[in-house]
Amino acid sequence: MPSVPLDTRYQIETPEGIDLPLRPAGLLPRAVAFAFDLGVRGLIMGILLIPLALLGNIGIGLGSLLLFLVSWWYMVLFEVLNQGCSPGKQVMGLRVVQDDGTPVGWSASLIRNLLRFVDMLPFGYFLGAISCLQHPHFKRLGDLAAGTLVVYRERPLARPQVPQAQALRLPFPLELSEQRAILGFAERQGELSAERVHELASILATPLQVSPARAVEQLNGVARGLLGPA
Amino acid sequence: MKQSLFESRHQPQWQAFAEQLNQLEQGKAKASDMAEFPHHYRRLCQHLALAQERGYSSYLVDPLQQLALRGHQQLYRHRSQLTANVLGFILAGFPRLVREQWRFVLIASLLFFASLVGIALLVYLFPDLIYSIVSPQQVAEMQAMYNPNASRLGRAAERASSEDWMMFGYYVMHNIGIAFQTFAAGLLFGLGSVFFLIFNGLIIGAISGHLTDIGYGQTFWSFVIGHGAFELTAIALAGAAGLQLGWALIAPGRLTRGESLRLAARKSVQMLCGVMIFLLIAAFIEAYWSSTTTIAPWVKYLAGAALWLLVAAYLTFAGRVSHAPE
Numbered sequence: 029m030p031s032v033p034l035d036t037r038y039q040i041e042t043p044e045g046i047d048l049p050l051r052p053a054g055l056l057p058r059a060v061a062f063a064f065d066l067g068v069r070g071l072i073m074g075i076l077l078i079p080l081a082l083l084g085n086i087g088i089g090l091g092s093l094l095l096f097l098v099s100w101w102y103m104v105l106f107e108v109l110n111q112g113c114s115p116g117k118q119v120m121g122l123r124v125v126q127d128d129g130t131p132v133g134w135s136a137s138l139i140r141n142l143l144r145f146v147d148m149l150p151f152g153y154f155l156g157a158i159s160c161l162q163h164p165h166f167k168r169l170g171d172l173a174a175g176t177l178v179v180y181r182e183r184p185l186a187r188p189q190v191p192q193a194q195a196l197r198l199p200f201p202l203e204l205s206e207q208r209a210i211l212g213f214a215e216r217q218g219e220l221s222a223e224r225v226h227e228l229a230s231i232l233a234t235p236l237q238v239s240p241a242r243a244v245e246q247l248n249g250v251a252r253g254l255l256g257p258a
Numbered sequence: 259m260k261q262s263l264f265e266s267r268h269q270p271q272w273q274a275f276a277e278q279l280n281q282l283e284q285g286k287a288k289a290s291d292m293a294e295f296p297h298h299y300r301r302l303c304q305h306l307a308l309a310q311e312r313g314y315s316s317y318l319v320d321p322l323q324q325l326a327l328r329g330h331q332q333l334y335r336h337r338s339q340l341t342a343n344v345l346g347f348i349l350a351g352f353p354r355l356v357r358e359q360w361r362f363v364l365i366a367s368l369l370f371f372a373s374l375v376g377i378a379l380l381v382y383l384f385p386d387l388i389y390s391i392v393s394p395q396q397v398a399e400m401q402a403m404y405n406p407n408a409s410r411l412g413r414a415a416e417r418a419s420s421e422d423w424m425m426f427g428y429y430v431m432h433n434i435g436i437a438f439q440t441f442a443a444g445l446l447f448g449l450g451s452v453f454f455l456i457f458n459g460l461i462i463g464a465i466s467g468h469l470t471d472i473g474y475g476q477t478f479w480s481f482v483i484g485h486g487a488f489e490l491t492a493i494a495l496a497g498a499a500g501l502q503l504g505w506a507l508i509a510p511g512r513l514t515r516g517e518s519l520r521l522a523a524r525k526s527v528q529m530l531c532g533v534m535i536f537l538l539i540a541a542f543i544e545a546y547w548s549s550t551t552t553i554a555p556w557v558k559y560l561a562g563a564a565l566w567l568l569v570a571a572y573l574t575f576a577g578r579v580s581h582a583p584e
Contacts, residue, residue, distance in 0.1 A: 044303035046310075048327045089427035096431035100438060111283060111331075129327065130334040139523045142530070145442035146450070169445055172516055173503065173523035182324040187317050204313035211261075211315030255315075256260020 350577030373459030381467030448504020483562030
């Protein structure tokens, strides 16, 4: 596995000595998530303020407490109590974690959401957007101060079938990356067109010492051989 | 070992682990079932390491990685005893923090109170100055509120208890909002906090100077002295927290700017929690005590002075004992 990934993955090393990849989310999905949250907040206020308005002065008092809660605490409460997801992030498949991949806590969430005020300066998330765009892990200023990260939530993967073929063993040893490449080729064949599969496989025709036409079958056989009998 | 064999041998364990994770994530887990969780998690990590090292396919490694990530999230959850922490913070942690950061507190207080007192004196001496700071309309509003001839006081009339509620909510939102702004703006190299400290100082100072000048001093000062102890201190402390953030950026010392900002933010957000507690108390006093007109002004002055002393004593002396209540 290359030590520096080409994409925006963010590696954390856990105390168990394994590397876990996180995929930081960029500006656009985060902006959409925020817009969604803004809508939800507006809806909450709208729904709750109508009955409160009928209560007279107590209603106004409760209403302003509610406004305070919704404007300053909505994100914090959701992020801490709901596995790092506000409703908008939930919809966009995002979550907030600490830099070391652990769940976000009260103080970190409070910092990142209070400093949102600065991110919004001078208008329309200007500073936040600039910071987000220039940072390798798309952090806005609040994230920088709190040491948090907005990442994509992992989605369950559907396991494709490896095509049937006669199991083969190559006469020479394969490196780990080669082994994984061949397995990847076999597993992901279903997503590619037949021509592309053929084109990819024919690159390896010479080292495999087969005709380009038979390269696909040969590679599938090698993959079968690597997987072993089920 | 071939991949298929490895997989078929351990698949049930992974499924069981995923089941445990689901329960934990939905908060339905029972403690008795989870005793083995750390063990299972470490075993999964081992399997993941093996799978990577042996070059198994991505469709095996990636789900294992996802499981490990989810397990990591659950295992390394910070569990704090909230009530004990809050109590410890109020009794000892907050005043200690304020004393520890005395430089920023001093600077913020100087900025805030000096601009407040300075402009109050200036407005008192040169009454016309008020109109270059506060808009005439606002001045008129303030005058109407604190007019001793009307029986109105504070930001509302002599009120029924329901109105006390209303003002409590209003004060909480308004004041904590200001404190949060003063803090957050500190991220702009401290300049934002300096601005808000001076700005708020000027407004409050100008109005108090003006009201005293036109002879509404009695109603005004007896109204503000009580909750002012908490409210003004809280704004100064919020500014101090913001300055701390800014200073971490200006002079990070031997750390990188990002690292120093992270450390400072962790401290200053604690300070801000204390500020919030102060402002809640202030809003309470403001809504239920300061606004009553039935109490003689001298009682209010006395109580106000006592509250200022209380705040000063709390910030100076609380938490000095090393074995503070845990």
